[in-house]
Amino acid sequence: MRLHWLDRPAPYLPVWQAMQDFTESRQADTPDELWLVEHAPVYTLGQAGLESHILNPHGIPVVHCNRGGQVTYHGPGQVVLYTLVDLRRRGMFVRDFVALLEQSVLDVLADLGVPSACRKPGAPGIYVPQSALAQGRQGGALAKIAALGIKVRRGCAYHGVALNVGMDLSPFSGINPCGYAGLQTVDLQACGVRAGLTDVGDRLARHFSAAWETAGR
Template sequence: MIAVKWLPRPAPYPEVWQAMQDYTEGRGPDTPDEIWLVEHAAVYTLGQAGKPEHILNSGAIPVLRSNRGGQVTYHGPGQVVAYCLVDLRRAGMYVKEYVALLEDVVIELLRDLGLAGACRKPGAPGVYVPVGKAAYSGEADAGELAKIAALGIKVRNGCAYHGIALNVDMDLSPFLGINPCGYEGLRTTDLAEQGVAATVQEVGEELARRLAEQLQRAPQG
């Protein structure tokens, strides 16, 4: 079984990051996997190879460098982050397969919530939904895609941490202060803007349930 737990909200990013590192460093072969659900206080985070020039105007929002993959993103109230602490070796998964699993779970969740066009974008990890012309046609390639979920992981001794952030009902304006995930002009959106009425609690619990279900189905090494 994969334990799922909510951390106190709003959760300061540095404390959660340190706790993930401590959990991963202290793991043994039989340490259970866990999923931590978090709603962070406002923060910009730069990935391990993140370029500071992608931060256009941070204003009063703190900027922290993290050891996850990817460029810069924003975390804040109204967004649920699912931190997956997973022993990939024990699960018999490579990193590429694991990333695909995380994206697949979010895509299927969004489609079940009525966002039929939820999809990947080649060369840009995460999950996207059509907006504008594309939203009306239902075809992802018919127009603009907006990012609704960002993904970044770190693997240490065969064990992954960090995870995936899904925008539920948040102030999207802080994304204008950055090139989200390193892409100039990339539009971001959330479930509320797409017409889905749901709380962070509801979305987080359903996301974690689906993640746990799929991770438990992975062939064990």
């Protein structure tokens, strides 16, 4: 599996177009690739996304893309792992691939001292309980730290997962994150973790690669 760090911060549209071009041109024996990137500020609205979930973009561009899911924000301080992989060749179902992506994030968070991170039934992505935040809030409410969305074309997946590392979280207030009104969005910094974006991205790619190599076999 080939790993590439893209130039940062990267505008969203050229990267999205490059993912589509790669997927359309790949052959049965084309090696899978992982792309790591930090995007310039952008809101992306999924294929079935509702405009009503964009509350106030404050001048941040909005891009309608072809991944699954609703609206999310990408920007500096967030690492995105794009997974350009052949599911059909691996013999993997989409639901299992989503679970693998989520587990890769959970493994990274456990490495970095956030073992309480979890999934939320019916809401793809990774969440942390209020009690895991550095300010020590109590309660059972969950805050989102990683969002995911994929597109499958001819048995091959692209798009991927975005993990908030240390970023300006205020743009999330301009949307209903992932279609959920009032959903709190946090980053590793809010969990008391000081980590470099490159280190977190490399960890995420390593965990995903290791799981991918053994999956579907």
